[in-house]
Amino acid sequence: MDAINMAQMYLSDVLVCVQPAAKSLARATTPRRVTAAAAVVGVAWAAHAFYTMLVPPRHLRKYTSPGIWTTIRAFAANKGYVEQREVFEEHMLQDALKRGLVKSRDDPPMPVYMIWIMGYYLVIVQNPEDVKLILTDHDNFDKIQFGLGYTDRLFGDNIVFSQTAEWKQQRKVVNPAFRRGWATSLFGTPARNLVKKLDEYAASGAIMDPAEWTQRMALDALTLAAFGDNIDSINHPNAPIVVMYNTLMAESADLGKLLNPFYKWSKDGKHMLALIEQFDQFIFDMIDTKTAELAAKRAAGLQDGDQDARNLLEMMIEAAEGTDFSREDLRANTVIFFVAGHDTTANALSFAIYLLGMHPEVQERARQEVISIMGDANPSTPAEEMLYPTTNEERSMAYLTCVIKETMRLFPSLAALPHRITTAPVTLHDGTVLPKGTRVTADLYSLHRNRAVWGPGANEFKPERWLFSVGPDGQVPMHPGAANFAWAPFGGGQRICMGQQFSLVEQRVVLAMLLLRYTWTVVGDDKALAGKPEVLPGTLLHPVGVQVKLVRRGVE
Known part of the structure; x- marks a missing residue:
């Protein structure tokens, strides 16, 4: 029943x-x-x-759903997003066939579905028209202040999750820090440290987990760009701040614990709160140090000449002067930069390495483009002296950008948009009117693989599908409008991800250096070799179990 x-x-x-x-x-x-x-x-x-x-409300009953008990079991099992989505998809298909909503298993999925979450029904769209509506009509689709356990305490009121009125105030301080270029040295320097470690794998023939190493490298690049200090997690993975941050991220994604109504009083909850307080102290100390350094520079009449090399925290502190942007606001936005500027890019790089390892012909084509722009690398060059692309060079890598774009289509770093709530009645593409107070999100993972949009080859890795869009300047458009909102891993509209360019520059720099240094293949894990690597629970797609074997180019 x-x-x-x-x-x-x-x-x-x-x-x-x-x-x-x-x-x-x-x-x-x-x-x-x-x-x-x-x-x-x-x-x-x-x-x-x-x-x-x-x-479900009467106006939503036409939409398919995996069912309450299926949803509860999937969440309780703490499955990864992809595995969880496959379970939901099968139950929804059976429901759609039973109700005559589709004629066969080969029909494209329903453009809208719903799931039950903790007492309410969440409307989930997976079609371009409704995704565009959600991303561009931010007055009628406001973000939800959603917190489980101590996640709201960890992230605070930041520009990513804040509601529209507060977001409009915060962006005046935060946006200017992102309206600049990014010096490739911010990423080339940590990537050299990564290459030094990967040389050891190549020399020994050992198997490398790309997720582990891209996480460390991206964290080092993020701290260098955001705070001017590289915490060097590549060489010191067990440093207290690295362990603390990784533990916080793991705890904040563990729904099995967070759904416990007594979590805050549990041993896990108390441990989480203690970690947050320690992390806060680290962030506040950094804010106070940067504030004092800026004051000292002004007193000495000094000013940085290279805006692209300046760190984000300094620029935010300066932009906050004379406003009501508080020290706590600086803390909240600094914390969200840790996540948005680190985990998402690291996951994108991991999946790019995976897909290039699975498709050697694409890997070689990307390598030849890099060589044509940068010149080939001398195999005897030490890792700490390895070339990284200049700004003009990385911007010229059109095919590599297509590889990145196609990777983020198949494996968007964020599988689903943060939840929204309607602030007024809105009408979906099929004419359904969602009343005020309806909770809505977009399933980007399914949107990017929707056969009704991408055709029968929706699940295939084909970077060349984007070559038609390369402009006269050699640039590949990376905004959702260029794909009619069928591709939106960075969101869209006025609240599009501010760190988009930061991520894209980092990905091009790191991948170009790896392509010059190595060839690689995917080995080991059966699921990864079958094209369906496992991922951790949560909407951040973090690969698990991918194994890569590296070979140094030109080294016998």
Whole structure:
């Protein structure tokens, strides 16, 4: 019996009980009868709340859903997003076939579906028209202040998750720090440290996990660009700040723990809070140090000449002067830069390495483009002296950019948009009116693989599909409008990811250096070799189990 039928039957039973009580109350109002009637009314109210919690609103019942119990089991199992999505997709397909919403298993998926989450139904779109609506109409689709456990305490009110009114205030301070170029040295220097480690794998023939090493390298690049200090996690993976940050990220993504209603009072919750307080101290110390350094530079009449090489925190501190942007606001936005500027890019690089290893012909074509622009690398060059592309060179790598774009189509760093809530009635592409207060998101992973949009080869890795879009200047457009919002890994509209260029420059620099230094293949893990690598739980697509074998080019 499904949840809707069960709730309907339960409500019917309660109403049968309520009717005699109501009649009795009408005939007499003795204390006993009043008490009894009040109890029945209370039960009826509880039954109505139970019914409302389980049964989708009438205007949404036409949409397919994996079912409440399937959803609960999938979340409780703490499955990775891709595996979880496959479970949902199978149950939704069975539901759609049963209800005649599709004719066969080969039909494209429904453009809109819904799932039950903790007492409410979430509308999920996976078609370009509705994705565009959500991303561009931010007045009617506001972000939700959503926190489980201590995640709201960790991230605070930052520009990524803040609601529209607050976002408009924060962007005045945060946006200027991102309206600049990015010196390739910010990424080339940490990448040299990465290459030095990878040379050891190539020399020994050992197997390398790309996710582990891109995470470390991206964290070093992020701290160098954001704060001017490289924490060197490549060489010191067990440094206290590295361990603390990685633990915080793992805990904040563990739904199995966070869905516990007593989490804050549990041992795990208390440990999480203690880590957050330590991390806060690290961030606040950095803010105070940078503030003092800026004051000292001004007093000495000094000023940085290279804007592209300046760190983000300094620029935010300067932009915040004379505004009501608080020290706590600086902390919240600094923390979100750790995540948005590190994990997302690291995952994109991991999947690019994976896909290039699975497709040697694409890898070689990308390598030849890099060689044509930078020249070939001398195999005897020490890692610490290895060339990295200049700004003009990395911008000229059109095919490599197509590789990156296609990688982020198949494996968007963020598989689903942060949840929105409608602030006024809105109309979806199929004419459905969503009333105010409806929770909505976009399934980017499914959008990017939607056969109705991409055709029968939707799941195939084909970077050349983007070559048609290369402009006269050699640039590949990376905004969602260029693909009619069928591709949107960085979001879109006014709230498009501010770190988009930061990520793209980093990816081009690192991949170009790896292509010059090595050839590689994917080995080992059966799921990865079958084209379906596992990922960690949560909407950040972090690959698990991918194994790569590197070979130094030109080295016998």
